[in-house]
Amino acid sequence: MHEWLSHGRETGGADEQEELLRDLYNQMIRVAYSRVHNKSDAHDVVQEAWVRMLLKHDTLREQSKLAAWAKTITANIASNVNRQHSYIREAGQWLEDWDVHSSQSPTEAELMVEISELLGALDPRSRTMILYKFYYGFKDQEIADAMNMPIGTVKARIHRSRERLKAWIASPQPE
Numbered sequence: 001m002h003e004w005l006s007h008g009r010e011t012g013g014a015d016e017q018e019e020l021l022r023d024l025y026n027q028m029i030r031v032a033y034s035r036v037h038n039k040s041d042a043h044d045v046v047q048e049a050w051v052r053m054l055l056k057h058d059t060l061r062e063q064s065k066l067a068a069w070a071k072t073i074t075a076n077i078a079s080n081v082n083r084q085h086s087y088i089r090e091a092g093q094w095l096e097d098w099d100v101h102s103s104q105s106p107t108e109a110e111l112m113v114e115i116s117e118l119l120g121a122l123d124p125r126s127r128t129m130i131l132y133k134f135y136y137g138f139k140d141q142e143i144a145d146a147m148n149m150p151i152g153t154v155k156a157r158i159h160r161s162r163e164r165l166k167a168w169i170a171s172p173q174p175e
Contacts, residue, residue, distance in 0.1 A: 024067055028074045035078035045081055049074040084137070118168055126161040133158055 028049055032042035052073055060069050119127050125147070132138040132146065140158070144151040 024070055027067060028070055031071045031074045032078045035075060036081055041081055042078075045074060045078045048077050052077070118165055121168065122161055122164070126157055126164075129154060129158050130161050130165075 025046065028046045029042055032045040032049075033039065036042050036045060049070065053070060060066065119130065122130065129143055129147070132143045133140075138146070140151050140154050143158075144154045147154065
C-alpha cells in the first residue's frame with residue numbers, strides 16, 4: 001500500500017499519505033453517489049471498493065493511475081448495486097401485480113406456491129435461467145458458460161421468460 005501513495009515521489013510523511021487517502025476516498029464517494037444516488041449505498045460501495053483494491057493491489061500496473069483504477073472499481077461495484085436494486089424493484093412490482101389480481105393479500109406460503117407454479121409452467125431451461133439470474137444473481141455470461149450456449153441466446157430466453165411470467169401474473173391463470 002505504501003507504493004500506492006508515493007506515486008513515484010519521495011515518500012512524504014504520514015500526514016501527506018493520510019491526505020492522499022482522504023482525497024482518494026472523497027473521489028470514490030463522488031463516483032459512487034453519482035451512480036447510486038443514496039448516501040448510505042455510496043458508502044457501502046466505497047467500502048467494498050477498498051476491500052477489492054486491497055485484495056487486488058498487485059493487478060495495478062501503473063501506480064500513477066491509482067485514482068482512475070479506484071474510481072473504475074467503485075463505478076463497477078455501484079453498477080452491480082444498481083442492478084441488484086432493480087431486481088428487487090422488479091420483484092416488488094410482480095408482487096404488486098399479483099396482489100391486484102387476488103382478493104386478499106397472500107401469505108408467504110401462498111406466495112411461494114404461486115411462484116413455484118409460475119416457474120413450473122416454464123420449460124426446464126428457461127426456468128433454470130430465470131433462477132440463475134434472479135435467485136442466484138448470476139451474470140448473463142456466467143449463465144451462458146454454465147449452460148454451454150451463446151450469451152445472446154441466454155439474454156433472449158431470459159427476456160422472453162420474463163415477459164411470459166409477467167403475462168401470466170396479469171392473467172388469472174397461466175396459459
